[in-house]
C-alpha cells in the first residue's frame with residue numbers, strides 16, 4: 550500500500566527504508582542536488598529539490614493519464630552535499646553518491662539544481678556502461694567549451710559529457726545555440742530535434758528513439774518546456790515544447806533500458822510554483838511508466 554504522508558523532504562509516495570542495504574535491486578533512488586553556482590541569468594536552482602518535492606504532494610497515487618498507480622519502486626535518499634561556488638567539486642560529490650547507489654544496484658534520479666550536476670551522474674554510470682546514449686531535453690545545447698571562462702558550468706555540461714565518449718547524444722527541444730555549438734555538432738554523434746521539429750513531427754522523433762539499442766541516461770532541463778509551463782528556470786526561452794510532448798517521449802522510452810534520469814534547472818523559492826509543479830509531474834509520470 551502506498552502512503553501519502555506529507556513529508557516535504559521526500560518525494561510523495563517514496564518508500565521507506567531503514568538502511569540502503571534493505572533496498573531491492575533495480576529500485577530507483579532519488580537524490581536532490583540543491584546547487585546553484587554557474588547559472589548565468591536567473592538564480593535559484595539551489596531551491597529546486599525542496600520545491601519540487603513539496604509540489605509532488607499535489608499528485609495522486611493513481612495516474613489517470615496512464616491508467617496506473619505510480620510505481621512504488623523508488624526511495625528518496627534526501628539531498629546530496631554541495632559546495633557552493635565550486636562546480637567541479639560538487640560534480641565529484643554527485644558522482645560518488647551515484648556510485649554508492651550503483652553499488653546497491655539502485656538507479657539514480659537527480660532533482661536539480663543546475664544542469665552541471667548531470668556530469669557527475671554520467672561519469673559514474675560510464676564506469677559500468679561502455680555504451681550509453683544520452684537523451685537530452687533542453688532549449689539549449691550546453692555544448693560551449695567554456696562559459697565566462699569556466700569549463701564546468703551549466704552551459705558546458707554536454708560538452709564535458711561528449712568528451713566522456715558516450716555512444717550518442719540526442720538533443721530534443723533545442724531553440725537557442727551559438728554558432729560555435731552549431732559548428733561543433735557537424736559530423737559528430739550528436740543528433741538534434743529542434744523544438745519546432747518536435748511540434749511538427751513527433752512521429753519522426755518517436756521512431757528515432759525507438760531505434761536506441763544501448764542503455765539510456767535521460768536528462769531534462771526544465772527550460773525545454775515553454776515558459777508558459779515553466780517560467781522559473783535559469784534561462785527561460787520562448788517557443789518550447791509541452792508536458793504532453795514529454796509524456797510522449799517518456800512513453801517511447803520506457804520499454805528501453807533507462808539507467809539514470811534527472812530533472813534540473815527548476816529555479817524558484819515559491820512553494821506551489823508552476824515550474825515546480827511541472828517538474829514534479831514529469832518525475833511522477835516517469836515513475837508511473839518506468840519499472
Ligand SMILES: [Mn+2]
Pocket residue numbers: 687688689770772773784
Ligand atoms: Mn537549458
